[in-house]
Amino acid sequence: MKITAAITPDQGKDFVLDEIELAEPKANEVLVKIVASGVCHTDAVARDAAIAPLPAVLGHEGAGIVERIGDNVTQFKPGDHVVLSFAHCGHCRNCLTGHPTVCETFNDLNFGGVHDDHTHRLSQDGRSLSTFFGQSSFATFAISHERNIVKVDEDVDLALLGPLGCGIQTGAGTVLNKLQPPFGTSIAIYGTGAVGLSAIMAAKIVGCKNIIAVDVHENRLELAKELGATHSLNGKEVDVVKEIKAITHGGTEFAIDTTGVPPVVRQSLQALRPLGISAIVGVTPEMTIDVHNDIMAEGKTMLGVIEGDAIPQIFIPQLVDYYKRGLFPFDKLVKFFDFNEINEAFSASKSGEVIKPILRIQ
Structure with missing residues (x-):
């Protein structure tokens, strides 16, 4: 399917919004319509220090609505409100003992540019684009493995919740x-x-x-x-x-x-x-x-x-509950930007003018 994404074409270059291709979700994967995505310092590091293969679609604090599910997905259905978090394998010793943040393949899965089956989901004009953090949420749609996704309450503004997947969780x-x-x-x-x-x-x-x-x-x-x-x-x-x-x-x-x-x-x-x-x-x-x-x-x-030594599926709903009870007012940190203002959002973050920019994707 054709989507709009913010492409990082080369090290240190500004983001470029353009049309790209997104493949269909495979088994255990979920297609999410991205509503908003937080801007994190790690995205800036990836852009400026090329810690992931470029060109790429960055973004790793996505929040959105489930559009379609791949085979074997049982925890999600179309229409669910979700937050996307970091990628992890789910079967190494650290994952199985409750520490997915130090998954033995964490760096490969989050910074290697491909999904856990070592293939790409993003391309433009026949050229593969790297995925970031198993999601690439600076786009109108993203594909992520179901174990990297957290279902959240539908009575909270979904556009606000993306940063819970990384910075605020940390x-x-x-x-x-x-x-x-x-x-x-x-x-x-x-x-x-x-x-x-x-x-x-x-x-x-x-x-x-x-x-x-x-x-x-x-x-x-x-x-x-x-x-x-x-x-x-x-x-x-x-x-x-x-x-x-x-x-x-x-x-x-x-x-x-x-x-x-x-x-x-x-x-x-x-x-x-x-x-x-x-x-x-x-x-x-x-x-x-x-x-x-x-x-x-x-x-x-x-x-x-x-990542705060968190299990996102447990921890993020807890943070949402604290927020609903007035105990965790993280909304005071954010300022929203339109998707086409992505470069301005990063500049505002770098200067300190804005603590946590969030891009409204759609």
């Missing part, structure tokens, strides 16, 4: 699934973009005593306090480690770094109290750590977390 899940801070403990969140603000909302849900937001943009720090941060620190203006230790009388039990900036990552470790844990969720370059002083000497832990 922030909230790192708190609720991985760190699980006990009531009354302290946590510092470094970086208050969509991931960091989602972590702040989650920390409020579990009852953290001190929720400390760290950023260099005052407008984001103000929003962080509105969403649940008890303290905000501008990293350009204060000694972050000193201030956190003063606020918490010794350091936080938990930290999350969403920035990927090496000096900030070290701050997240240095501002921990002994036995504290820092979760790294940002894409971080090679950096130097004083292992003895930053980690070992005080029994600290530094760990990586992907």
